[in-house]
């Protein structure tokens with residue numbers, strides 16, 4: 001477990017491929033791939049470091065029923081790269097859990113960047129706060145506890161954010177999108193997780209509220225002329241939208 005700083009073996013652990021094997025198993029994988037192909041993909045992508053690997057392991061050990069909510073290692077690496085590529089300074093995360101994706105975003109921000117995280121769970125985000133400290137990112141992340149819709153509405157309404165990541169309650173996605181699009185600058189991006197809904201999104205008979213929420217979101221977003229977007233088959237589907 002991580003305390004206030006990574007342990008002395010942190011660097012060695014980061015380069016130990018057996019940690020990658022663990023990361024592949026405790027986090028959500030790109031589901032359309034076989035387990036073996038997914039492991040190969042992760043092994044041939046830049047590796048999550050010791051802090052992320054320990055966080056994934058502690059999340060799996062502490063919350064075995066919920067650990068799959070965490071993004072996978074390849075999604076994390078991808079999100080960090082995107083954040084860096086667009087030179088992001090201000091970002092918003094809707095749905096933080098134990099803090100894995102927040103670390104991936106915050107690491108990609110400019111030195112003076114700030115990530116605002118929205119979640120309702122004090123318990124889950126208390127683990128997040130410990131790992132943000134260990135990653136040296138605590139001063140770049142502001143946690144706002146409470147229903148995300150209220151938090152997002154309270155943010156400045158001008159287009160001053162570079163990036164948003166939506167990964168909370170699926171029935172709220174359309175509302176989060178409508179609140180965030182006007183707040184993102186031209187050329188900024190919105191990432192939305194779970195947009196394939198474990199494949200159920202194409203099962204017309206599915207009456208699950210979460211699946212219906214994702215379907216409504218996908219239809220809503222693709223028709224939105226303020227953005228161009230692509231639904232990527234990474235993790236459980238990751239929509240990448242760029243504001244025009």
Ligand SMILES: C[S@@+](CC[C@H](N)C(=O)[O-])C[C@H]1O[C@@H](n2cnc3c(N)ncnc32)[C@H](O)[C@@H]1O
Nearest residue numbers: 069070071095096097101119120147148168169
């Ligand atoms: C899928 S998890 C987020 C996973 C996280 N992005 C990661 O990679 O570790 C969803 C999170 O959304 C939070 N959540 C659910 N409904 C919410 C709401 N209405 N407002 C704010 N947070 C909410 C849950 O507490 C949970 O932590």
